[in-house]
Amino acid sequence: MERRSSMASVLSRRLGKRSLLGARVLGPIASDGPLGAGPPLEPQVELPEGAAPQPVLTCKDPGSREQPQELLQALGSAGLQQVAFQPGQKVCVWYGGRECTGLVERHSWAEDKVTVWLLDQKLQICCKAEEVWLAELQGVVPQALSPEHGAQAPAYRPVSRNIDVPKRKSDAVEMDEMMAAMVLTSLSCSPVVQSPPGAEANFSASRVACGDPWKESGDVSDSGSSTTSGHWSGSSGISTPSPPHPQASPKYLGDAFGSPQTDHGFETDPDPFLLDEPAPRKRKNSVKVVYKCLWPSCGKVLRSIVGIKRHVKALHLGDSVDSDQFKREEDFYYTEVQMKEDPAVTAAGPSAPGTPTAEPAPTARVTSPSLAALPLPPPKAQCSGSKHPGLESSLPSAALSKSAPSSFWHIQADHAYQALPSLQIPVSPHIYTSISWAAAPATASPLSPVRSRSLSFSEPQQPPPAVKSHLIVTSPPRAQSSTRKARGEAKKCRKVYGIEHRDQWCTACRWKKACQRFLD
DNA sequence: AGTGCCGGGGG
């Protein structure tokens, strides 16, 4: 009745918005695969439009290469060689357990991060500068591994500095095993992991293994906040059973099994991790990076990776862990923390990062050396009164890792709808993932989440040659009123699960709201 | 016709 009347006004209002949208500043972003069609948008920031065109966007790195002297120092302390990577440079990265070559997308000094386009993987990752080395430099090639990549040997690899790096016979399978082992290990031993058990479990090895199953665009970048809808459960192949959390929501489990596409075991929506620089990338120069030992009652803080590794290895791991499988285990026992200036780090001992005591996200950021991190249930979520308390708290990683297609993240994601800010979650002592739920409309982050592709959830479709990421328009005239999300090309719950399994949809979808699970 | 999702509305 009156709805009608109000409708009118609403309508006009809506139209207004829509028309704006209709104008579609982001035209190209939506579906037009080809980027050409787009309006005369400026080259726009970090839009890695396809790896194809040489990515030399020299122009604008958001607040990057400025004058991070401090950082340099910090790095120096780490005893690492510091290189200024230029966009377009060919480099090697230790990613997913092996070296991958790629092109430098940009080098953010402030973060000491380098965004690299992995050619083989067709994805972009963001890692610490230390983990990247110029491909051209034929320097001290440490191990004799990467026989295959013989082409360019790493001139420098952080890890190998003190400790013999694992590089074994680059074997995908072995890699998996290794990862699995690591995961398990950290799962059972790691001090911090206790609370968020699902953690490592999710961190399935399979996705870490470079060049493999993890969908093409499985990028993992720790770059600030990445829009994420978090979800998906473990890997298909490996089901890391974690004894601790036996019971899962019968409901979800049930559904999971019943669900037709459960077989996939995971629903990846890699995009979330896409590289979207957190708008406020700028960091105070006073950032200090330290590495904290996460061993139970240790909490030692060192300023260099090498140092911390040595510490962990020597004091906690001992030499026993020698089988190459564990060589890099130290990685799991320390965490990198970037602090503003706070000398209080040391005191942080008690509240280990992995603990639910989520640290005030902004201050601490951690990156995993070379492992792809998976999103984890934000520890915070629990606090923020979510409705499935039981579920979340006892969310069995195991359970979800195998069949529940959406159980775990599903749940989390659902709440995401409720607008979670953006937090970083510890995935494992040393692996953090930052997630930020796109509650972005408000913040006019010019460079906001960019989703590139739709996750091929139930169809093994091959990724197009180049990962395309649509950039988010930053139309100068700030048409950021783009309230209505441009129709995503990604699959949404409905498509994925079908109406029959509506109960598996994310709540947002169920409520006919913007899908939070497969956001685009 | 089918979808995605904004704006509203009911309980």
Place this chain on the structure above:
DNA sequence: CCCCCGGCACT
């Protein structure tokens, strides 16, 4: 809040 749904923009 949680959940549903009319309706409209898009596909």
